[in-house]
Amino acid sequence: xxxxxxxxxxxxxxxxxxxxxxxxxxxxxxxxxxxxxxxxxxxxxxxxxxxxxxxxxxxxxxxxxxxxxxxxxxxxxxxxxxxxxxxxxxxxxxxxxxxxxxxxxxxxxxxxxxxxxxxxxxxxxxxxxxxxxxxxxxxxxxxxxxxxxxxxxxxxxxxxxxxxxxxxxxxxxxxxxxxxxxxxxxxxxxxxxxxxxxxxxxxxxxxxxxxxxxxxxxxxxxxxxxxxxxxx
Numbered sequence: 464x465x466x467x468x469x470x471x472x473x474x475x476x477x478x479x480x481x482x483x484x485x486x487x488x489x490x491x492x493x494x495x496x497x498x499x500x501x502x503x504x505x506x507x508x509x510x511x512x513x514x515x516x517x518x519x520x521x522x523x524x525x526x527x528x529x530x531x532x533x534x535x536x537x538x539x540x541x542x543x544x545x546x547x548x549x550x551x552x553x554x555x556x557x558x559x560x561x562x563x564x565x566x567x568x569x570x571x572x573x574x575x576x577x578x579x580x581x582x583x584x585x586x587x588x589x590x591x592x593x594x595x596x597x598x599x600x601x602x603x604x605x606x607x608x609x610x611x612x613x614x615x616x617x618x619x620x621x622x623x624x625x626x627x628x629x630x631x632x633x634x635x636x637x638x639x640x641x642x643x644x645x646x647x648x649x650x651x652x653x654x655x656x657x658x659x660x661x662x663x664x665x666x667x668x669x670x671x672x673x674x675x676x677x678x679x680x681x682x683x684x685x686x687x688x689x690x691x692x693x694x695x
Contacts, residue, residue, distance in 0.1 A: 483507050511540045513552050514563050516573055529560040530573075537573045539563045539594065556593075565592040579639055607634045608674045608689075628653040631691035633674055635659035649684045653692060661686035 481495055486506040488494050494506035499522055501507050501515065510524040511517055516539055517528035523540035530538035542561040547554050550561035565571040565578035572578050572594035579595055609617040609625040611632045617625035618634035625632050637659055638650035644660035652658045663686055664670055664678035670687035678685060679693035 481508070513540050513542070513561070515540050527560065529563070539573050553593075563594045565594055577642055579637055579642060607672075608632065609634045624655075624657070624659060626653050626655045626659045628655060628689075628692045631689050633689050633692075635661060649686055651681050651684055651686055653681060653688075661688055663687075 481498070484501075484505040484507060486494060486498075487504050488500035488506050489504060494500050498506045498508050499510050501511055511522050513523075513525055515523075516537055517523050518530075518537055520526055520528045522528060525540050525542045527541050527543050528538045529541035541563065542549060544550050544555035544559060544561050549555060553562045553564050556562045563572065576594045578592040607618070609632050611617055611625040611627045617632075620634070620636075623634045624637040626635050635653075636644065636648075637657060638644050639657050642650070644650050647663050648660040649663050650658050651661045653661075661681070661684075662670070662672075662675070663684070665685065667676065667678045667687075670676050670678050672687060675687045675689050677690045677693050678687055680686075681688060681692060
């Protein structure tokens with residue numbers, strides 16, 4: 464039944480038998496009262512399941528719509544978590560929400576996020592990814608030294624990888640195939656498992672991160688990086 468037909472029936476005082484998925488929608492306000500607009504544009508009487516797109520907590524059976532603290536224009540139904548035991552469908556992200564898994568590269572993630580390859584114990588899991596904040600339009604996180612051998616995520620930001628080059632490790636945003644780095648950044652192969660986004664530069668005066676203070680060439684591209692990464 465179309466939205467127009469439903470509206471006519473309600474105005475006429477009729478109460479049609481409501482069928483799951485029978486009504487089309489673009490948002491919850493276009494469904495019968497108390498119903499929810501699911502992925503695929505169909506109305507259902509039950510809230511959205513984990514991993515489905517959402518715009519508010521009320522739409523989710525889990526009671527939590529992860530919009531990365533409001534920075535994503537849309538999100539996905541998730542759970543608040545302290546550790547992986549709180550996330551039966553996936554893993555606990557660095558910012559306290561269960562991650563939405565995806566298959567990289569893909570467009571499965573909500574607007575404002577990208578699907579990047581999952582890396583566990585420094586081994587890429589080519590068919591498992593996670594939705595992380597997009598680099599485009601996002602604030603740049605300063606390069607920070609890290610330990611690539613720790614079991615827990617070595618970098619405190621989702622989507623960042625503890626890249627090791629010449630025995631020196633630093634957190635940088637991973638940029639697997641299809642991922643676009645932020646403004647003034649370059650996707651650079653530093654010789655580790657996969658490339659990372661590094662800030663472009665002309666001189667060291669532009670490199671204000673304490674752990675990446677030097678401007679030099681890596682792979683023919685001038686970037687800000689730890690001094691050891693630029694050694695000949």
